[in-house]
């Protein structure tokens with residue numbers, strides 16, 4: 001990437017986040033970025049389309065329609081809710097606002113955390129997951145830093161029960177704990193019920209995964225009102241109209257369509273179970289994922305070669321050449337038909353084990 005002489009020197013060493021590939025035009029089975037394979041419900045599409053008629057006006061800077069709907073959904077006060085242009089925006093604001101004493105997060109987790117730490121000059125330490133990729137609250141006790149936890153974790157899919165989050169909150173009463181629940185709807189326990197009694201908890205959610213709205217860019221956070229005020233201080237000092245009006249209308253409509261949401265979630269959970277069993281039968285070991293993806297490692301074929309061979313057969317999954325996970329693939333849960341295409345491709349590849357990249 002070229003750099004101009006105008007770029008502030010402090011950004012010269014920034015390594016940006018690498019989003020998963022969004023292929024154009026090719027017919028690929030896209031299992032690489034954890035989107036839902038289903039479209040949002042018709043009412044969401046209608047709400048967004050209707051909102052476009054009002055594009056001459058600025059969107060509501062308080063995000064009221066979505067805040068009200070979220071407060072009702074999660075049984076909290078509107079003062080405990082904040083909306084963002086994707087949860088990425090909210091997480092970035094958290095790094096900017098709340099990390100004066102540094103941050104701590106797992107060595108294997110969402111790849112954006114170290115990028116934001118670097119962007120905002122936050123000193124970050126990596127807390128290693130255990131050998132089986134589980135996260136133990138004790139490993140975070142007394143660090144005196146803001147803690148970021150993706151729960152379920154990415155890319156492992158492993159979830160910490162609510163009791164584990166409670167333990168972290170109690171062991172670190174003077175540190176903020178940010179729980180990133182991007183995947184919580186696929187079967188894990190949310191920490192939202194802990195917000196009422198813990199002032200050091202901030203729960204971040206997104207409509208990108210379980211609500212089938214990745215392209216709308218909508219995230220939210222639930223926390224005590226003082227933390228929400230802090231986030232608003234930063235937002236109104238930077239980008240007051242951070243969520244556009246079509247997305248605000250779509251988000252409110254999505255929360256009215258609970259049965260569609262439940263159906264999608266149930267389908268993903270059933271397909272995830274089938275995927276786990278099928279991969280295990282093919283010689284993969286897989287983590288106990290509670291997310292809409294699985295994290296798999298094959299007993300003989302290296303993940304990088306598998307990734308390349310799958311790509312050649314038109315199946316896109318995610319592989320990172322990173323320490324500890326270079327022999328794992330993250331595979332999003334698609335429709336049953338998409339997973340059948342994955343299984344067929346894997347069977348072909350595994351039949352010729354000496355030349356996996358053919």
Ligand SMILES: *Cc1c(COP(=O)(O)O)cnc(C)c1O
Nearest residue numbers: 086087088110150182206208219
């Ligand atoms: C996808 C993802 C996000 C970002 O979601 P957006 O709301 O689309 O910005 C945040 N955290 C984790 C762990 C994710 O996987």
